[in-house]
Amino acid sequence: MSGGVEWALHCCVVLSGAERPVPAQRLAQLHDVSPTYLAKQLQALSRAGIVRSSQGAAGGYALVRDPGEVTVLDVVEAVDGAGPAFVCTEVRQCGPFPAPPRDCARACPIARAMHDAERAWRASLRSVTIADLAGTVADEVPPERLGAALQWLRGPAG
Amino acid sequence: MSGGVEWALHCCVVLSGAERPVPAQRLAQLHDVSPTYLAKQLQALSRAGIVRSSQGAAGGYALVRDPGEVTVLDVVEAVDGAGPAFVCTEVRQCGPFPAPPRDCARACPIARAMHDAERAWRASLRSVTIADLAGTVADEVPPERLGAALQWLRGPAG
Ligand code: FES
Ligand code: FES
Secondary structure, eight states: OOTTHHHHHHHHHHHHSSSSSSSSHHHHHOOOOOOOHHHHHHHHHHHTTEEEEEEETTOOEEEESSSSOOOOHHHHHHHHHHHSSSSSOOOSSSSSOOOOGOOOOOOOOOHHHHHHHHHOOOHHTTBBBBBHHHHHHHHHSHHHHHHHHHHHHOOOOO | OOOOOHHHHHHHHHHHHOOBBBBBBHHHHHHOHHHHHHHHHHHHHTTTTSSSEOOOOEEEESSSSOGGGHHHHHHHHHHOOOOOOOOOOOOSSSSSSSSOGGGGGGOHHHHHHHHHHHHHHHHHHTTTTTHHHHHHHHHSSHHHHHHHHHHHHHSOOO
């Protein structure tokens, strides 16, 4: 899993609390990430239809949908891709006793066990939304610090 | 996830059906894998206490424990390591509004969501044993092919 997932999730939580579009530069400053690295993650989120950018003096990034409708899985898949972590190369069809293709319509039992586990992983990530995360952050972060950060996000670039 | 997982799991299922130790070379031939690549996976399984090798004319690899006591998770962690896929770098402690260390005794809500999902993944892999996989293989693979392969594993190296 790439390090971009941590940043992208933090970014979405921040945007869910922002009252207006946040310039990419501000998002980078807020978490002390390089703007180049940031741009890559924001592009991935943008391609996945999770954020959109607007131009102009008040321009910046914003969530496209309600934060209650964006799941953690959406963000993870936007950044790291939706492909399976376990890839079956059909080793059962190799060697001196290969399974004939007609016996391989169904995935190998080993691949099924691995895919079941990935389904459980995805189901867990799908059960949490950006709004859920933002709610927990609001419960756990002292209101002064949260307020100061949101205030700063609104202010002029500096 | 490394490709070694697929091979290592197939190898453990094969060993659970073998009546005596299987030479590494046979295991490599059976699935048409390079002996060098094979050696790496077998060493990982051996370090994790899942297989052991014996020397001599009848030597080779065997499972150490009952196949009903070796889980898919054991094999996956032996090959790919037991560390988390998501690594939190504490980005919340960076930037102009860092969370002070005293507020960070508990993992960040984002890290918790990611770790919950990995727990679900591990629980799923822990619920399936090598014996379970071997049972499914025995149900799904025609007995002639399975018998021929097991017969060949017992025979002289060739
Ligand atoms: S052939 Fe790929 S997991 Fe069995
Ligand atoms: S600080 Fe690492 S996930 Fe939030």
